[in-house]
Amino acid sequence: MAHPTLEDVAARAGVSRALVSLVMRGSPKVGKERREAVLKAADELGYRPNVMARGLAAGRTGMVGVLAADLHDPLFAALHDGLADEAARRGVRVLLAGGGGRPARERAALGELLDLRLDGLLLAGPRIAAAEIERAAAGCPVAVAGRSLRSARVDCATGDDAEATRLAVTHLAGLGHRRIAFLNAGPGRSRLEKAYEAAIAAAGLTPVRDVPWRSDGAPTSVVAVGDATGTSALITLLRAGLDVPGDVSLVAVGEAPGAEAGGVTTVAAPAAELGARAMAALLDRIGGGTGEGRRITVPPVLTGRATTRAFTP
């Protein structure tokens, strides 16, 4: 028998279907004797409950969907580690769908996930319009990780890259660096640059701009911002013939691919925690009814690796 059903198990164990259903869900009100008979029959037949049928009948599936806007983003893998752990801890299954980095695909994937009628949805770094998310949230509990929405019924967990930038500057300043440059290759330039400037000012320093390497007032350290900037920045510096961290120290803001392998000191939101917090909020919402959408901010963490060193004149 390819896929034995509840009924097959019941027949083999000589009991009713309902009894088997109870046993499969671990109900306490079944006699030891019968329970074991059922378990034995199920095992012999290789019975596995059909999740679809179960979901249809119960009205809940015990599964949540996770929509990854972009599977290429290494951030997502870390995020997934955290949210999967949290879900496993609470006995919930996770199903993924990938948005392929394109809003159109993401929208389609969201629709597919919605059509599955899962218990909830977690959107990781969504790029689609807020209104679309809002609409999805009307029919299904929704949480978002990596983007903040102003919505009453969506929980959001985000990092704080302005704070991360500030932390990077502070760290470098604490190491004795006085000339700290800012390097950007990504969106959000002005916002993070402002954070940089504010942090520089707060440390009693002045921004370093467009000063050539090895010149007199050359920076002794760099804060690199933007997703792919960490390792690329290191390579750029090395290519310029600089010793890192001998000549300049480097701190990358945000988890760049290969930052660990490349030994780049990084300050970023702990992605796993971001995922776990978002999942926790989602499961709370699913379980505990409703409430205002939560705004969760996870503070950035500095991971010291091999590209920073105290400034020595």
Add this chain to the structure above:
Amino acid sequence: MAHPTLEDVAARAGVSRALVSLVMRGSPKVGKERREAVLKAADELGYRPNVMARGLAAGRTGMVGVLAADLHDPLFAALHDGLADEAARRGVRVLLAGGGGRPARERAALGELLDLRLDGLLLAGPRIAAAEIERAAAGCPVAVAGRSLRSARVDCATGDDAEATRLAVTHLAGLGHRRIAFLNAGPGRSRLEKAYEAAIAAAGLTPVRDVPWRSDGAPTSVVAVGDATGTSALITLLRAGLDVPGDVSLVAVGEAPGAEAGGVTTVAAPAAELGARAMAALLDRIGGGTGEGRRITVPPVLTGRATTRAFTP
């Protein structure tokens, strides 16, 4: 109404449920008039078919599951691009599950996917035992990408890293390099090292081993093997004070994270094609009944970037 059903649509359109079902699936044998009435009602109600119910009733879901052994592997994202395209092209939905890099988790995720009773399963880089895969394949069409199984009922699509290594050596030799070193940081050392040696011999050269940089017989080029080797190798070389590709050329075998951003010349299996081929095989198997398990080998491709240059004495 939160989730209108077929029945709601039927009532609103003044027809029977069966009629609506036909229309939703685009059957040609429905009068134009009624069809439009149904479509209109469905639209007004915001009707979305429940895929669980549909799957249960139809015996097919129109979805395949993809199990990613390790979401962290950037290879998977590329693989997914290819397989998702192929699936979309053939009107099939894709659902993902992540193995978290640990066989135990992968096993669990496989079970969950199996319990969903999808139309088929695609295993990406599975680390679990062949016997387990075989067992899964007994109850559900299965294809594997990134690992070769000797199984009659599982289709496998793989790259060929020995061939990739050979190609890397040949490319460098073609560029005029005579002293080509081999750098390894990963499993499979002996196999790839043999491929390196064979290619070196075929090019009429001799292997370069343990010769210090800048010494007399120092290598003028390097073939770096192993998953994280590409960018790390570049960083290592730069750190050693070498100009790349001025002093040495570098070819990484396998798609390393950040290889593109770092501008590292790479020779690797085109992951998207790997995914597409595996998905195609799976869908063929689902559609066209059975047949011997296919063995698909996708030849590696060289992506010239900024770390190689012709040798000039």
Add this chain to the structure above:
DNA sequence: ATGAAAGCGCTAACAG
């Protein structure tokens, strides 16, 4: 061309 009826595999009240 359209509707009625019988399930798909399971859960959830109910009775016993």
Add this chain to the structure above:
DNA sequence: CTGTTAGCGCTTTCAT
């Protein structure tokens, strides 16, 4: 404690 009876939302014969 256990079995019976209805569905969950949809597809699919089979009549009409």
